[in-house]
Amino acid sequence: MRFLSVLAAAGVLFGCSALPGEGPAAINISSQDVETSAQTGDYTVVVVEPSNIDTIKNYRPLAFANQFHGVGSGGSSTLLGVGDTLNVTIWEASPDGLFSSGGGGSSNIPSVVDESGYIFVPYAGRIRAAGLSIEGLRQSVQQKLVGKAVEPQVLISLRDKLSSTAVVVGDVAKPGVYPLPLRNTRLLDLVAQAGGARDATYETVVTLKRGNRAGTTRLEDLIDYPENNVLIAPNDNILLSHRPRTFSAFGALKANQLVPFRTKTVTMAEALATVGGLRDDRADANGVFLFRFEDAALVRKLKPLLADKLTGSQSVPLVYKLSLRDPKGFFMSQKFEMRDKDILFVSNHPTAELGKFLQIIAPLISNYSVVSNLTE
Structure with a gap:
């Protein structure tokens, strides 16, 4: 009876809820009331299943x-502006015209739209260019040359639109x-x-x-x-x-560490393999979780009941849950792609918590046995 009393007292003092651990238990996350959490801004839980894995994989982030x-x-504006560089080509019907050179009957005049918005063309003077289209400027230049050049024809081409x-x-x-x-x-x-x-x-x-x-x-x-x-x-x-991408791994895994992406895409299966997989002595295969901020648009697709409560395009804290007890979970982990700054967490199995509890009370049991032997 004394032993049972000691054990009961130890259970009160060192209950599983007070045991040290690396994170929440699977039941603590899975039992989260998603309807309430969406309103309070905590987090939402989504169980990864064959019915939604394609929605998650094919979502197009357009934020x-x-x-x-x-x-x-x-x-870019189609109108000319200050700083634009132009090439003005002028043809004349007579080889003796103002702009005829070398018998070619034409001249090329490089121009820049100055700080006042004008260009200069010989014999036509300063012509307003800023705010005009190329065709509008061409007509202005050609009109200015009428009566000065012999049947002038003008072509204007844009070299660099520095405006x-x-x-x-x-x-x-x-x-x-x-x-x-x-x-x-x-x-x-x-x-x-x-x-x-x-x-x-x-x-x-x-x-x-x-x-x-x-x-x-x-x-x-x-x-x-x-x-x-x-x-x-x-x-x-x-x-x-x-900015290299990384994900963090915590919990009942063989390695808890920050892991860089080695390739363009990394699936959850590859991420788990990178950190050595789950620990056989501690891990709850039913409690594989991934923490991520998702676009509200995707959350509305995964949780239609929350559509009215998630307005705008804000990011929503989301927890994906995957069970590896079911063989289908391994196939889904191959389709689930990791993202930058994801947090991968595997919870401890309840029996592992019991093992911690027994390790804590073992000295009490041993001391009780020693005292009992002495008193007898």
């Missing part, structure tokens, strides 16, 4: 593109200021003009700053999701940064 909806028109530029800096081969042509220029076009990223695309992030708005995405997302390859607007600033 970057959405940052620039309605902010700047995108593309519309964007800046590319950071981890690119050729950082600098780049003129935007009249055709629409997209973000990848400008990165290519700057020589591309110095490092692997999956380790490079691109930040676009336009006015007071800024957005950041992985460079590879501009290729994988073309909607993110937004149009560049004049005065945009683009920064490329080398």
Whole structure:
């Protein structure tokens, strides 16, 4: 009876809830009330199943593109501006005309739109160019030469549109200021003009700053999701940064560490293998969790009941749960792709907690036995 009393007292003092551990138990996470958590801003739990694994895998993150909806028109203006360099070619019907040279009957005149918005053409004088299209300027020049040149014909071509530029800096081969042509220029076009990223695309992030708005995405997302390859607007600033991806591994795994991505894609199965897999003596195969901030748009697809409570495009703290007790879990872990800054956690099995409890009370039992032997 005394032994049972000691054991009961030890159970009160050293109950499993008070045992030291590396993280929450599977029951603590799985029992989270997702409806309440969505309202309080805690977290939401999604069990990875065959019914939703394709939704998770095929989700297209467009938060970057959405940052620039309605902010700047995108593309370069078709109108001329200060700093634009032009080439003015003038033909005359007579070889003896003002602009006939070497019997060719034409002259090429390089011009730059000055700070006042004008260009100078011999015998035509200063002509307003800023705010006009190329065709509008051509007609103005030709009209000015009527009565001075012999049946003049004018062609104007744009050499560099320096009135519309964007800046590319950071981890690119050729950082600098780049003129935007009249055709629409997209973000990848400008990165290519700057020589591309110095490092692997999956380790490079691109930040676009336009006015007071800024957005950041992985460079590879501009290729994988073309909607993110937004149009560049004049005065945009683009920064490329080398930022290797990592994930953290905690809990009942053979190695708890920060793990860098070695390839473009890493699945959960590969992530678990990288850290040595689950510990046989401690791990709860039913309690494999991944912690991540997900776009609200994806959470609304995974949890339709939360659609009314998740408004806007904010990031939502989400916990994915995967069970490796079921063989299907291994197939789903092969399809589930890891992302930068993911946290992978495997909880302890309840029997492991019991083992900790027995280790704690073992000295009490041993001391009781010694005292009993002495008193007898």
